[in-house]
Amino acid sequence: MKTPNIISSITVLIILLTIACKRDPKTVPNKGTILAPQNLLDYAYFKVGTWWVYKDSITNKRDSLYVTSASRGTYIITEKDNVGYTGTFEFFSTRYQDTIGKNYIHSFDGTWVDNNGRGSVFWYGEIPGYYQGTGLLMTNKFVKNDITYGKSDGIKGEDLTCMGAIDSISTMFGVYKNIVRFDDTYQFAEWKNRTQVYIGKSIGIVKKVLLDSNHVWILEKYNIIQ
Numbered sequence: 001m002k003t004p005n006i007i008s009s010i011t012v013l014i015i016l017l018t019i020a021c022k023r024d025p026k027t028v029p030n031k032g033t034i035l036a037p038q039n040l041l042d043y044a045y046f047k048v049g050t051w052w053v054y055k056d057s058i059t060n061k062r063d064s065l066y067v068t069s070a071s072r073g074t075y076i077i078t079e080k081d082n083v084g085y086t087g088t089f090e091f092f093s094t095r096y097q098d099t100i101g102k103n104y105i106h107s108f109d110g111t112w113v114d115n116n117g118r119g120s121v122f123w124y125g126e127i128p129g130y131y132q133g134t135g136l137l138m139t140n141k142f143v144k145n146d147i148t149y150g151k152s153d154g155i156k157g158e159d160l161t162c163m164g165a166i167d168s169i170s171t172m173f174g175v176y177k178n179i180v181r182f183d184d185t186y187q188f189a190e191w192k193n194r195t196q197v198y199i200g201k202s203i204g205i206v207k208k209v210l211l212d213s214n215h216v217w218i219l220e221k222y223n224i225i226q
Contacts, residue, residue, distance in 0.1 A: 028079050031087035034110035036072075037119050037140035041226075042201045043180065044106050044121045044138060045092045046070065049225040052204065054217040057172070063217070065104075067225075069095045077111075102127045104189065106137055120148060125189030133188025136160040138199060142180050151188070158186040169198060169207065173220045176206045202226060 036045075051066035072092040079086055089110030096104040105124040113119040123137035135158055136150045142165045150158030163181040178201035187195040196209040206219040 029085045031085050031089075033074075033088040033090075034113050035090045036092055036108050036110065039142065039201075040108055040119060040121055040138070040140050041092065043199050043204070044094070044108070045072065045226065046094050046204060047225045050204075050223060052222045053220045054208075055173075055220050057216045057218055058214055062220070063098050063100070065096050065098045067094055068097050074110075100127070118148065123187070123189040132191060135184060135186070135188035135190070136182075137189075137197070138162075138180070138182050150184075150186075153188075153192075156186050156192075158184060158188065160184050163196075166198070171207065171218050173218060176200045176203060176219070178202075179206065 046067050047070045048067050051064060053062060053064050055062050070093065072090070074088055074090045076088050077083060077086050087110075091107070091109045093105060093107040096106075098104075103124075103126050106121050107124070108119060108121050110119070112122075117140075119140045121137045121139070122134055124134045125132035133153075134151075136148055139146070139148050139160070139162065141148075141162060143162055144164035146162045148160045150160060152158070161183045163183055166179040166181060168175050168177040169179050176198075179198050181196065181198050184195045184197070187193050190208075190210055191213065193213055194211040196207075196211070197205055198207040200206045202224060203219070203222060204224070205217075208217040209215075210217075
């Protein structure tokens, strides 16, 4: 009788089919360790004790801005977090307040770095009782005409363009060196103004132009702790 041979063949076939149907375990990509780009730390991270005084060259008003909190560190994402990747990521965040109670936050997170190595600092703004929004302050790509696209509110989207690095700019209060300029078409943190922001290494914002509300804030004096 050939029955045992048939049974054996069927058994082997079932085993082979079972093995073939088993899916290979998914490999979760590991992004390694992603640190904050040094130029973003140099231009956008400041500690408590830092303050700035600005003058509006249009209205002649002054406004003081000071750091109320700052944090920097790393965290680990594992497979258990189920986000599609693993790795160690650096972050930093600096919170500011001005004399009228308006709050700003500049923040970076390593998970925001794209495949081309572009990392962004986000710019959050609010006044008591009203959230203005979160836009883009800058990226680590100090390349002229490099564009980063932000979010949209359904009416218009935000485009942030690096206008390039500048050796220095001269203002009514002096000369500031190691400047990079970023232009924004729709800055959520500043009432959706078109903005021009000049940022200095180890100084922060030295000039802020709000084109739609006709304000030009210029740095008058400062105390920096990084």
